[in-house]
Amino acid sequence: MTVDDSIRRKFTVRFGPAVGEWLDALPALVESLCARWNLTVEHAIAVGGTSRVFRCRREDGSRAFLKLTPDREVATTELTALRAWRRSPHMVDVLVADVDAGALLLPAIAPGTMIEDEPELIPFEVLRSLREDVDLPAGLPHLSDRVRFMAELTVRRAPELESLTGKGIELTEGGVQGLVHGDLHGRNVLRGPHGLVAIDxxxxxxxxxFDLVDWALAPGVATREELERRITRITAGLSYVDGERLLAWCSAVAVIIAATLRPGAQRDFLVELAQR
Structure with a gap:
């Protein structure tokens, strides 16, 4: 098992240079967990810069995903949220966890197709379930902490956009308060055997x-008219959503999304939106 340079770069941006030691030790950690949980690694999954994920076969022949992060808090908060959403049919379950090792074992979802290639789809059943089928947990950070961190990460990714970061903190205290997924977009919603399922x-x-911004600013949205059309669809489908608040959140988060995009019409629109 090797860790290529692109993965090292992503993890270094997210966690700093010290993460190199964790990446070097990762093969031994995977081997140890596979022995404990009776897993056989089939292959690694290409993901973002927070976790490494391996598709595995369990002893009974079923498949599962071994998710590993160098940050114990990342594993702990995710486990807390998954347990809080355990009543929801639209959130992935957790089979077993070792937060000290930064490890979660998650069941495979079939067919597991991401909905990122369906930009017109807004997963209302997921959004409703994650609000309603939840036991609000204690011990999680406040959304303001994540907004600050995302602004810091944006500066690392795109220093030229630094002057546009820092918005959104004032929005975190208002609106309908609850358990926020925090990274809900088309790559983190999969087609399952009985409907859509959120992950990660x-x-x-x-x-x-906050969880509605990626659906308002879906891939391809590059004009104010298209954004307003999406917001109108969302407010019609979710009675608790205030359109003006969602627009304000879109303006606040636009620069964060722009920092992840290549030059083009949508990136230009998002930078313009962030300047308002």
């Missing part, structure tokens, strides 16, 4: 409107 939360407590 970055959970906090705060304004639930």
């Amino acid at each position: 939360p970055r959970p906090t407590i705060g304004d639930l409107t």
Whole structure:
């Protein structure tokens, strides 16, 4: 098992240079967990810069995903949220965990197709369930902490956008407060055997409107008219959503999304939106 340079770069941006030691020790950690949990690694999954994920076969022949992060808090908060959403049919379950090792074992979802290629789809059943089928947990950070961190990460990724970061803190206290997924977009919603299923939360407590930004600013949205059309659809489908608050959140988060995009019409629109 090797860790290529692109993965090292992503993890270094997210966690700093010290993460190199964790990446070097990762093969031994995977081997140890596979022995404990009776797993056989099939292959690694290409993901973001927070976790490494391996598709595994369990002793009974079923498949599962071994998710590993160098940050114990990331594993702990995700486990807390998954347990809080255990009543929801639209959130992935957790099979077993070792937060000291930064490890979660999650069941495979079939067919597991991401909905990122369906930009017109807004997963209302997921959004409703994550608000309603939840036991609000204690011990999670506040949304304001995540907004600050995302602003810091944006500066690391795109220093030229630093002057546009820092917005949104004032929005975290208002709106409908609850358990926020924190990273709910088309790559983190999969087609399951009985409907759509969300994965990979970055959970906090705060304004639930935050989880709607990626659906308002879906891939391809590059004009104010298209954004307003999406917001109108969302407010029609979710009675608790205030359109003006969602627009304000879109303006606050636009620069964070822009920092992850290549030059183009949507990135230009998001930078313009962030300047308002």
